[in-house]
Amino acid sequence: MVYILLVSNVHNEIKLISDYCKENNYIFFFLDDPSKTFEFLLNENITVCIINENIINNAGEFVSSLREEGCNTSFIYIGEPSFQKVRSLLKLGFYDFLPYEYENNELKSIVNEALENVEAFEKIKGLSEDLEATNKKLLDRTRELEDEKKELKRYINILTETSDYIKEVNSKRDIGEIVKTSLNYLKKYFEDRIILFTFIENYREYVVGSVNISYKAVKNYTWDLKDLKHNPWATAITNEKKRLFVPNPVEDIYYSQSSITNIFSGGFLKIPLVARDKVYGTITVSCVKNNLPKEDDLFLNIFSEHTAIAIDNATLNERLQDTIVKLEKAQEQAVESEKLKTLANLAVSINHRINNPLCAISLNVEFLKRYIKNDEKLGNVIESIERNIDNITQITSKISQMKTISVKEYLPGIEMIDLDD
Numbered sequence: 399m400v401y402i403l404l405v406s407n408v409h410n411e412i413k414l415i416s417d418y419c420k421e422n423n424y425i426f427f428f429l430d431d432p433s434k435t436f437e438f439l440l441n442e443n444i445t446v447c448i449i450n451e452n453i454i455n456n457a458g459e460f461v462s463s464l465r466e467e468g469c470n471t472s473f474i475y476i477g478e479p480s481f482q483k484v485r486s487l488l489k490l491g492f493y494d495f496l497p498y499e500y501e502n503n504e505l506k507s508i509v510n511e512a513l514e515n516v517e518a519f520e521k522i523k524g525l526s527e528d529l530e531a532t533n534k535k536l537l538d539r540t541r542e543l544e545d546e547k548k549e550l551k552r553y554i555n556i557l558t559e560t561s562d563y564i565k566e567v568n569s570k571r572d573i574g575e576i577v578k579t580s581l582n583y584l585k586k587y588f589e590d591r592i593i594l595f596t597f598i599e600n601y602r603e604y605v606v607g608s609v610n611i612s613y614k615a616v617k618n619y620t621w622d623l624k625d626l627k628h629n630p631w632a633t634a635i636t637n638e639k640k641r642l643f644v645p646n647p648v649e650d651i652y653y654s655q656s657s658i659t660n661i662f663s664g665g666f667l668k669i670p671l672v673a674r675d676k677v678y679g680t681i682t683v684s685c686v687k688n689n690l691p692k693e694d695d696l697f698l699n700i701f702s703e704h705t706a707i708a709i710d711n712a713t714l715n716e717r718l719q720d721t722i723v724k725l726e727k728a729q730e731q732a733v734e735s736e737k738l739k740t741l742a743n744l745a746v747s748i749n750h751r752i753n754n755p756l757c758a759i760s761l762n763v764e765f766l767k768r769y770i771k772n773d774e775k776l777g778n779v780i781e782s783i784e785r786n787i788d789n790i791t792q793i794t795s796k797i798s799q800m801k802t803i804s805v806k807e808y809l810p811g812i813e814m815i816d817l818d819d
Contacts, residue, residue: 400513401443404428405435406450406476411505415448418506429453432460439464444471446493446512448505451477458490465491472512472519476500552693559587560700567708571715576708580701581607587697588683592661597679598623598636606679616661628656631668636677641669643685658682669702673710681705737803745798752794760787 400422404415407430419426427444429435432454439447454460461473472493477483479497487495493512496505563583570576577595584593593609594616601623605616623632630652634642645665647653658666664686671678681702683690690698763783770776805813 400424400445402426402509403435403438403442403444403447403471404450405432405447405453406430407453408450411448411450411476414502414505415509418509436460436464439469439471440467445516446474446509447471448474448476448509451475457492458487461487461492462490472516474505474508474512476505549693553696556693556697556700559583560697560704563701564704567704568711570708571712573709573712573716576705576712577607580705581609583701584681585609588694592684594619594661594682595679596682598677601632601636603629603680611661619657619661621656621658629658630656631658635668635670635680639670639672639675639677641667643667645685667698669698671702671706671709673706676710678706678709678713734802741797741800741803745794745800748794748797752790756787756790756794759783763787 402415402419402424404412404427406412406428412428415428416426418424427438427442429438430453435454438444449457449460451457457473457475457477464471473491474494474496475487475492476496476498479495484495493515494508496508563579567576567579570579581593581595584595588609590610592611594605594611595607595609596603597606602620603623604620605613605618607613608616621629621632623629623636626632631642631644634640643665644650644653644662644667647656647659647665648663653659662682662684664684666682667685667690668680668682670680681698683698763780767777767780770780803815805815
């Protein structure tokens with residue numbers, strides 16, 4: 399809707415503009431009081447205002463004051479023609495100037511042009527506002543992209559950091575080395591947070607390392623996870639195997655009696671180290687008031703997962719090494735048992751194959767000794783036979799009494815059973 403205001407007391411002007419507004423279905427107002435005009439223009443959305451010099455003599459200051467208050471009305475001035483005055487008024491924001499001796503058509507034409515100018519200005523203003531809104535959206539999106547770029551860079555740094563950690567920790571086969579490596583990375587990443595590294599065995603949780611707090615001060619801390627009164631996190635960690643955030647343990651009815659408040663009075667996040675459905679321990683991080691930032695949370699998720707995997711691999715490796723040692727011992731015992739079995743069979747064979755003939759030889763020697771008493775040479779031969787019979791008997795006796803087998807070198811590269819050991 400178009401609103402036109404005439405500030406004049408000239409009856410012909412009033413009738414002219416009134417008729418013009420009726421013809422075009424415009425809303426017409428007229429005033430002849432400068433003070434009321436000022437307030438009216440500030441409070442009403444007037445499209446075109448025609449000011450007669452006989453009502454507002456100092457129109458330049460009048461319009462300047464309105465512009466300062468945010469008035470966007472298009473102004474037309476009627477008064478005595480003067481180049482300097484016209485130039486000054488146009489500079490101050492008037493759309494056009496008419497002398498007192500104007501033609502009716504001139505006034506209508508200028509009002510039409512002013513309305514067209516207002517319409518064009520509104521379109522330009524709308525385009526400008528649209529452009530400004532688009533620019534604002536682009537600026538906001540640019541800022542969002544910058545934030546996303548920074549966040550992406552942080553995530554890339556985290557992934558790089560965790561990738562280095564994964565490579566290093568997975569190269570460790572000793573659990574103590576895994577703990578040491580883990581603590582080094584945690585200390586490097588978290589410069590101001592207190593962190594505890596714990597192991598869990600048979601429902602007993604105990605501290606194996608710390609960051610930003612003396613290990614001597616916390617190494618004796620242990621928690622019986624069956625005692626839910628003093629260790630209410632046990633169910634979440636050991637049974638549900640999920641992380642737990644406690645914002646204010648000192649004032650928490652479940653945690654206030656636990657000794658963990660001595661270390662984390664301002665709040666903590668406890669993350670279980672789970673691999674193949676077994677909880678090996680926890681990483682406990684101090685968190686005051688709010689939870690961790692997203693990038694820190696991502697780091698801890700990746701860190702805890704791969705720490706648990708490394709511990710699980712090291713545990714499996716220890717079990718494998720123990721199994722190998724036991725198998726080697728069992729193999730040695732089996733070989734030794736087989737040797738002893740073979741030795742027993744050999745002893746039986748010797749007793750059967752050697753002692754029986756030796757017994758017959760001994761009887762024959764005794765028989766010969768009865769009939770050969772004066773032949774010295776033959777007697778010496780018989781004594782030699784008796785000594786060798788005794789030696790063979792001692793050897794067979796040693797073989798039958800052997801409990802273990804020991805060998806000694808007989809010739810280079812050739813070994814024989816050591817019957818003297």
